[in-house]
Amino acid sequence: MTTVERPRVLGAGTDRVDGPQKAAGSAPYPSDVSYPGMVHAALVRSSIAAGRVVGINTSRAEAAPGVLAVITPDNAPRIERAPDTPIWRQPPPPLQRHTIVHHGQYVGVVVADTVEEATAAARLVDVAYEPTDAVLSLDDPRAITVDDPFGSNRHRGDVMGGFAAADVIFDGEYVTPDETNNPMGLFCTVAAWDGDRLTVHDATQWPDSTRAALAGAFCVPETGIRVLAPYVGGGFGAGLRVWPHTVLAAMAARMVGRPVKLTLTRPQMFTGVGHRPATVQRLRIGARNDGTLTAIEHESVQPVAVDDDNIAESVTTVSAVGYACPNVVNIDRQRRLNIPVPTSMRGPGDAQGHFALECAMDELAYQLGIDPVELRLRNYAEEHPQLGLPWSSKALRECYEVGAERFGWWDRNPTPRSMRRDGVLVGWGMAGVSFFWFQAPCDARASIDREGRAFVRSAATDIGTGTYTVMTQLSADRLGLRPDQVRMGLGDTDLPSAPPQGGSGMTASLGSAIHAASRNLIQAFLDLVADDVASPLRGLTAADVTAVDGRLQRNDDPTRGESYREILDRHDRAELSANGSSVPAKPEELGLAPAGPFAARFVEVHVDPDLDRIKVARLVSVVDAGRILNRKTARSQIVGGTVGGIGMALLEETVTDPTGRIANATFGDYLIPVNADVPDLDVVFVGEPDRFNPVGVKGVGEIGLVGVAPAIANAVFHATGRRVRSLPLTLDKLL
Known part of the structure; x- marks a missing residue:
């Protein structure tokens, strides 16, 4: 029996399918649209x-x-x-x-x-x-406080008892600014x-x-x-x-x-069009002398517009799920200010929350005399701390181990201000982070015509993240076609409904819908030949066949099958179509806690001892993002997010003057990283396909940014011996 191998479409670093249009300037952005009159x-x-x-x-x-x-x-x-x-x-x-x-x-x-x-x-x-x-300031007594916009403060265990059992208690306040x-x-x-x-x-x-x-x-x-x-x-x-x-x-x-x-x-x-809201966070962490966490209390206050409730994004949830601590309380508050409406910005909530949590863990590690990586491993959450269920996937331990090895972490002299090179202070810092799980219902439709070409579509958008490309690859893989035989239609409400392109959830949401549509389309072809005596596929179901090279072949005898074109020609059909939908499973249905992506960051910074100028010299990111559909576009997402994280750490701050006017509302005044601010970035993917969706993916759009700022801040402390708890880390704060 001859076995026809299925071509490898997923995982490869395929070029963007929309790249030629964008390079040629022919991709139709809204600003390119024109109508008569x-x-x-x-x-x-x-x-x-x-x-x-x-x-x-x-x-x-x-x-x-x-x-x-x-x-x-x-x-x-x-x-x-x-x-x-x-x-x-x-x-x-x-x-x-x-x-x-x-x-x-x-x-x-x-x-x-x-x-x-x-x-x-x-x-x-x-x-x-x-x-x-x-009212422009969070500490203005006239600001109306919105207590606990999430409905109830989140508690686990006995926090006061946890602090009473601690040998060491760390207490610190962290500040992140508005960013745009x-x-x-x-x-x-x-x-x-x-x-x-x-x-x-x-x-x-x-x-x-x-x-x-x-x-x-x-x-x-x-x-x-x-x-x-x-x-x-x-x-x-x-x-x-x-x-x-x-x-x-x-x-x-x-x-x-x-x-x-x-x-x-x-x-x-x-x-x-919104901005990332500022936060003021207080973290208290109790631990035993061996580093075991006994209690975490994480409080945050952030601004909200005077009359626009928008989404309340929890900043403190990272403390509830980040570590295996038995006693945790999370409190988020908002205060109403006369400011433009805040909204989501890449890594919403988790970016600010992880800055405080991962800096606090670093400070606790120094207080206890325990290596920062070792402290995190001693408190590793093998199961979801809140749900008490095993994770759908988690390779954060591997992120730590691979990252430390690639970076050379164990050669680090832990004493602050102890490492120098070519006259500059050298600091090494790290952070371990996650991003929340998000997946929403989604619909897709797939068709194949007599030329053996597929048209797959959904109302979802591609904001530059590579959705056109990875969904083309996924469709080709599921339908047994080459990527150049698949046309992807996106960004049109006349197409099947789709959720927002945000929360790092689109690949799982749309991918699962395309998986279902492809399976249903294959079944539609089999239904068409169900009573066809001329077909070797008569009476089979989708589970009985494999799609390879534009044809459906029997699993029990891969030499027997026929192409999509043959089936459509014989039945005089121009094309065949099928719909597919995805609805995220519930944890109790699978007995699993849905896991978003995880990552570990290792950073080296150089600080001028006279001018306190900070430069990121190298940065290693090890990421668990489930199955990677395209290593090239996935790496690009991590690189882009990391650049944003460097901006968050060192440069970005939206400044409001005493009249309420934004004082730096141009690219000449609002500082973002340029090439000279960004070193070569090392990106490594680890982990296994996730079990919470049929494609096995987790998003990579935001995990690239989360954790970069605290890793840099921790490296700056190691280089200088001065702890800065507010972003951005400008030289005036080190003087």
């Missing part, structure tokens, strides 16, 4: 952070060349607040009131023939305000009405949510709205919500009766 919109923003609009004079703007409309709270149509999503609330509708709650809030929109005319006219709108004192997502692509919306039907091209990470929000706002059926986002120029979480500018573009298009394009400027990106 399209006009442009520009925003008018508040120049105060709190108060009321008491008068708006639009006469100069209305008389400006090319202006078609000036829309303000005085003449804007009434629209509804978009319905809540399963994850968070949508923002209040724009231009529906005269109250000002943050600097940069939209108070008007100007529509004109050209973007230059709209921008010039927007400057001519005169707005009179009645300001009030803004800053994708390269400026967010843009193009809206075109045809009667009551609306087509929107938008820089969104969740087209289905945008469609639902616009349908709710304008009281039209979702079936009458199509949202297109086949390519998005980055998001980092900024595109997860339906922001006011998207609603305003649709409003303006309806009012002027022409398609409207609205593109945010870079300063508007700082106030209009």
Whole structure:
């Protein structure tokens, strides 16, 4: 019997399938869209952070060349607040009131023939305000506190008893600043009405949510709205919500009766599409002299906008699941400030929480005289500490071991300020981290035509993470085709519904749906030949065959089978299609705790002893991300996240002045890493396929960033002997 080997499609470092289009400039981003008769919109923003609009004079703007409309709270149509999503609330509708709650809030929109005319006219709108004192600081006693936005403080065991049993108690406060997502692509919306039907091209990470929000706002059926986002120029979480500018573009298009394009400027990106919220965290850790943890108390406070609840992201949960500590309490609070709305940013919650936890563990290791890696291994959580179930997969121990070996960790002199090279202080630091598990229901549809080509599609977006590529590979693998025989359709609400591209959950969600659609499509071909006496596949099910090289072959005799083309030709069918859906399993159903990715970071920094200038010299990341579908794109995600982590550690901080204005809202003033800030990055993948989804994957989009900042901070302490507990680690904090 001859066995036909299945070609290896998954795991290989395949080039991006969308690379040629992007390199040629032909990938259609929202800002590239044009319609006949399209006009442009520009925003008018508040120049105060709190108060009321008491008068708006639009006469100069209305008389400006090319202006078609000036829309303000005085003449804007009434629209509804978009319905809540399963994850968070949508923002209040724009231009529906005269109250000002943050600097940069939209108070008007100007529509004109050209973007230059709209921008010039927007400057001519005169707005009179009645300001009030803004609440801008977490420690302002006027700030309203939202206690425990998660419903109840999370406890495990007897925390007070755990501290009483401790030989050593560490107590420290850590601070992380506001940071801004800053994708390269400026967010843009193009809206075109045809009667009551609306087509929107938008820089969104969740087209289905945008469609639902616009349908709710304008009281039209979702079936009458199509949202297109086949390519998005980055998001980092900024595109997860339906922001006011998207609603305003649709409003303006309806009012002027022409398609409207609205593109945010870079300063508007700082106030209009969210940011990572600052945190102030307090950590108390109790331990015995041998390093065994007895208690953890982790408290955090972060800002939330005055009237926009958005998603509350737990910062402290990392302490509940990170280590095998029997007694833990997690307390998250929010305080309402007159600031632009915070939102998710790459590694939300876990990035800030791990900075505090992993720095505190490093400080505890020094206090106990135990190596930082050894301390973590002594408290390794073999099962999920909260659920008491075995992990669906976990190779964090291997991350520590492989990372320490590759980095040469055991050659480290543990004494701070003891290592020098070429006149600079050398520091070695590390951190062990995880990212929360997220998977959502998803649908996909797969078709194969008479040419043996597949078309697989879903409404999901690709924000540059490689979704087009890995889903093409997965589809080819499941259908027994070459990747060049698969066309992937994404970013269109006319396609099967999909969850947000966020939370590192898309590969598992969409991958599981494509797995199901592919299986159902193979079964559809077998159903077509179920009574076909000419078919060697008659009477078989999908479990009885393997798809290889464009054909279905019997498992009991691989020499017998037939191609998709042969089946379609004989039955006079142009194509065959099937749907597939994925719904994440529940832990109690599988008896497993769902595991997100894990990683260990090992960092070497060089610090100038005279100037205290910090440079990251090398960085090793060892990552457990389950089955890797494409090592090239997965490594790229880890590298990109690591660069973001370097920015978080050393550079990034969104600065708000005493008036509530963001003072560094440009790429000239908001510092992000450049090539000179980034060393060669060593990335290693370990671990086995995860058991919580049929594809075996875990996300890699955010684990690349989480843990980089504390590893760098710990290395800086080792180099200098000075502990900095606030980010970014600027030289003035070391002086």
